[in-house]
Amino acid sequence: MNDNKKVYIGIIVCILILFIILLLTLGIPNMIEEGKKITLLVDHDTTWVYRNKKWSNLTDSEQLKEYDWKKFHIYSNNEKVGSYYLWRDDRWYAFDKDKNAIMVEGNFFAYQANYTLDIFPFTMNTISDMTYVNEVLKENNIPTNSAFTSSYVISLDMDDDDTLEDIYAVTNAFDTDHDSEKTFTFVFMVKNKKIYPIYEEIDDKDYYNGCKPYFTAFIDLGNDSKYEFIFNCGKYSVMTPIRRLYQFHDNEFKILVSNE
């Protein structure tokens, strides 16, 4: 090999290395971000779409018909049912490729995206350590011996730092058995012993007030091993719960889209 050839190969190698560095630092994240398309079906009443880097809450029934006979990844009660074709009437119905009906019981959730979404199989655990719950109750002048109608904690690594965060939910909504002064709902995350509020509601005591908090799915929407999640608030007197898609960003929870 003569010196000229060595110089050429050297230059080509340098250009390739520069190109790869550029692609890794600028190109690849942008390419994923730019072309990302997501459709989330939350139960049978809420549809969220992500197009051109924007979320929207789709309510037009004509537009929803566009998903008829489209394939979705379907989940029920946080467990994968499979990938099936959907058809909409007053709700979503699932069919296999031969148009045999597939029964989907429980909390329905489905998504379609032009990339694979990681969905975390969360579990709702009994709260064994009441330290943080009591701290939040005290801050809001609610007695710490209050009875709950629902209380649980979900543990997962929300932000990919190899340490688990705890998401707590407590409420006394729809309580007929106890005489409490206020109806309350608190949902928050604890990370490094610090409390980050997700949802708070305090109302006068009334059977119709309050919110029963529950989660539909924890989803890695950004493909960055960090989780966004769908949170719902069941209301006693309203058919459709409040539904919100949350993201933990810059040390606070932000609502990306909701059905409100």
Ligand SMILES: [Ca+2]
């Ligand atoms: Ca973490």
